[in-house]
Amino acid sequence: MPVTLLGAAEIRALASELDVTPTKKLGQNFVVDGNSVRRIVQVAGVTAGERVVEVGPGLGSLTLAILETGASVVAVEIDHRLAARLPRTAAAHGVPESALVVVDADALRLSELPGEPTVLVANLPYNVSVPVLLHFLQTFPSLQRGVVMVQAEVGERLAAPPGSKVYGAPSVKAAWYGPWRLAGTVSRQVFWPVPNVDSVLVAFTRDPQPRGTEAERMRTFQIVDAAxxxxRKMLRQAVSGVLGGSSAAASAVLERAGVAPTARGEELGVEDFLRIARAS
Structure with missing residues (x-):
């Protein structure tokens, strides 16, 4: 039998059955619109036979839309009640048992995933979206691409280029792994409860080769955080604490890296920060 999606009434009934009230603490807002979850899967380009990891499947709206394509899903869910119920919901909607693996765990503490998924698709809780994305990209090199739904402000920051008003440490750290782009907006009305923030889809593709070693990544991120x-400060002052302890020492490192000591962090791309790390 073909996989069918959850409807709004069934989502509310499931939540009532499990005594689940969407909580701000876990950043839970359930998607109740089938067209919206199908659109996320379409933007991600999920095809039959692919292995997808989903973080925070909740009641299963997006999970079923991914499984509808013929892909298999590893679903990581921190809420024990939701993790326990998801396989039954999937089975009732025509999903073969072998197509879904549920991992009952905190995504930020995971160090391994079954089956080496290549695609990440998720409606990420607003409060942990950036840490989860960076943790997964660092920990699971099998992930080649993905699409996530996040708070608009977070998505814009992830995809921001150097010089943009919202460009910051998350922008540089995300770019370490490859390019990011905004891939569409999402109406507040497709969520239950309706959030008081706008959402966007943001897509990434991992670069074919790692940008640097793990030691270089850690050093680069340390410099990014300081910058x-x-x-608002010039780099020679902002990063002096991690580059020799004085603005003169920092200036020497920056000049070796080909970066003006008077520049500011928001002007630099990830390759600039990597050159500074290597020069230090």
Whole structure:
């Protein structure tokens, strides 16, 4: 039998059965519109036979839309009640048992995933979206691309280029792994409960080769954090604490890296920060 999607009434009934009230603490807003979840899957380009990891499947709206394509899903859910119920919901909607694996865990603490998924598709809780994305990209090199629904402000920051008003540490850290782009807006009305923020889809593709070693990534991120903690200051002052302890020492490193000591962090791309890391 073909996979069918959850309707709004069934989602509310499931929540009532499980005594689940969407909580701000877990950033839960359930998608109740079938067209919206299908659109996310379409933007992600999910095809039959692919293995997809979904973070925060909740009651299963997006999960079923992914499974509808013939892909298999590893669903990571922190709420034990939702994790326990999801396989039954999937079975009732025509999903073969072998197509879905539910991992009952905190996504931020995961160090392994079954089956090496290549695609990440998720409606990410607003409060942990950036940490989850960076953790998954760092921890699971099998992930080649993905589309996530996040708060508009977060998505714009992830996809921001150098020089943009919203460009910051998350923009640089995300770019370490490859390019990001905004891939569409999402109406507040497709969620239950209706959030008081706008949402967007943001897509990424991992670069074919790692940008640097793990030690270089850690050093680069340390410099990025310092640069944006004091983003209005010139780099020679902002990063002096991690580049020799004085503005003169920092200036020497920056000059070796080919970066003007008077520049500010918001002007630099990820490759600039990597050159600074290597020069230090």
């Amino acid at each position: 944006f903690q004091q983003r």
